[in-house]
């Protein structure tokens with residue numbers, strides 16, 4: 167037995183050594199020509215919707231919607247989200263109706279066979295700012311601004327070993343919002359000396375796919391007016407819009423976590439009862 | 454079933470009527486009530502039951518998902534999102550199904566490792582083991598095709614890469630790939646046939662599971678000592694003993710499953726699959742689902758040509774070989790002793806194998822460059838050496854520890870002064886019946 171343990175320990179050491187070497191190899195890149203992205207990892211922010219009892223902050227979602235509507239929606243579509251679902255953010259039916267009516271959507275054909283535009287109703291989805299991807303790319307230096315419906319679940323920077331194991335126990339699932347927040351705050355940094363930035367792109371060390379992206383800094387301090395007294399800074403805007411995008415991507419998050427709690431409590435109790443029954447059944451049988 | 458005759462005696466008129474015409478209740482009674490199981494089974498033995506439960510869960514959630522799913526490249530992604538957003542409890546169904554697939558694989562890996570540890574594949578259980586390997590292969594095919602259905606970026610590019618393996622096969626490779634794809638690249642025909650097969654294969658799995666359980670009930674279960682059942686004191690009745698233990702295993706496993714579904718449902722998935730498939734945009738790293746990662750690492754470890762075999766074909770052969778070798782395990786292990794509990798050296802190499810397999814999985818998620826390639830080659834070497842060198846050689850040279858004479862003796866030794874050996878419950882022992 168001792169031999170086995172020694173063997174295992176030795177193997178563990180060898181493994182740890184090679185692991186370290188592998189990680190070091192990945193780190194060893196030069197600053198002007200990085201080969202692994204993002205260059206900087208996003209910081210882990212605090213979110214009200216994190217953890218087993220997380221819920222969305224309605225006021226924050228409303229502010230995030232405002233940022234999306236006034237800034238991001240100029241380029242980014244959000245075509246999986248229906249206006250009616252905005253009631254989740256704490257708006258009344260009438261407010262949602264009025265909100266939808268500010269948008270125009272195409273409909274038809276009518277009785278004459280013509281397509282026409284009309285005011286959106288709560289059942290419509292957010293319309294796209296561009297007629298199609300080609301138009302979107304043409305207006306944005308060749309890059310299509312991604313649809314925002316699922317963006318908060320479609321981006322997450324790898325956490326690396328061993329953090330990804332701890333994430334199971336801390337229930338870390340906010341990689342998307344952390345990324346969006348970091349990206350929007352990552353524009354004011356200067357690229358390291360000697361780094362070449364392709365024309366029409368903008369350096370951002372948090373961008374997941376390269377050293378620069380086609381989106382210029384989309385939002386600046388004071389650009390959107392908040393009426394609830396929240397600070398009008400890029401930091402706050404990006405928190406709010408990231409939270410809003412998390413809601414857009416996972417609208418049933420709250421009910422999911424609430425149901426989860428009930429299920430876990432029930433199953434724990436049930437497991438306890440089954441365990442006691444099992445003890446009783448096996449009590450007189452050596453095994 | 455093994456040995457003894459049936460102990461079923463129907464108590465009602467209807468029961469007797471049925472028994473004379475189609476003795477299905479008798480079959481169930483003999484298989485899941487009076488069926489004798491070794492008394493010393495531990496919780497590693499509950500994973501067979503857990504696997505059956507997971508198969509049923511996948512089929513149930515899958516069929517309801519299929520009622521809402523649109524099998525067309527222009528609709529598939531949106532239809533899955535409609536399930537997530539608008540279908541009542543659709544998010545739950547979909548998260549149950551996608552995490553259920555992962556749990557299914559966790560369970561099957563524990564189950565296979567249990568088999569390797571306790572030597573469950575040894576005579577007379579070779580066929581039982583091979584049927585298990587076939588189930589595992591079918592599961593891999595099912596999971597792969599299911600992952601294509603939501604039509605995200607990883608669905609598309611995973612399918613492109615994996616079907617591409619087949620082109621490495623000389624002469625018929627291109628033809629096989631085109632047959633799988635229904636064309637020259639992943640497109641609507643691919644999605645259509647994958648959906649049809651993804652619907653079909655789980656039922657084929659269910660069929661093979663029936664054969665697997667049948668074979669099991671002919672030869673009986675192994676147990677942690679690896680000694681065959683010799684007397685009636687070695688066994689207890691399936692119900693209530695194994696039933697209640699399996700139930701406890703299932704509910705604890707269910708807790709882990711629920712934890713993933715409700716709290717970290719996307720932990721085991723890839724974020725890129727929330728981006729709709731785009732044939733013009735290749736993701737930075739194409740990685741399969743976690744449960745294929747060890748094999749993916751083996752595939753990419755072969756970076757050199759071996760004689761007439763180029764590295765691409767070599768990688769594909771190594772990958773398929775790493776699964777094929779499982780089928781030969783009953784004949785590769787030369788040891789007379791079944792259980793690793795009495796084989797100190799085998800035990801060490803077994804645990805190294807487990808660590809190595811997990812390490813291979815991690816390597817599979819890394820880009821194939823630099824040190825990772827060398828590490829993957831070392832790990833691949835150990836993977837094959839375990840089966841092809843260690844198993845046959847160790848069986849010949851290892852001195853096993855002293856074996857107890859019977860299961861009962863082993864249990865007695867463990868429980869000196871503990872509970873009595875003979876089950877006393879009226880329902881319990883098969884020897885008090887029939």
Ligand code: HEM
Pocket residue numbers: 508511512513514515516517518519520522533547550551554557592595596597599600601602603651652654655656658722
């Ligand atoms: C052996 C059992 C099964 C396994 C391992 C399995 C595995 C999978 C996987 C991995 C996915 C992708 C999940 C995702 O990322 O969204 C999937 C999707 C799907 N499966 Fe299955 N499945 C099984 C049985 C079935 C059955 C019996 C059906 C019934 C028709 C079914 C219907 C579907 C449908 C409609 C989807 C697409 C919806 C979605 O992506 O969530 N599955 N399956």
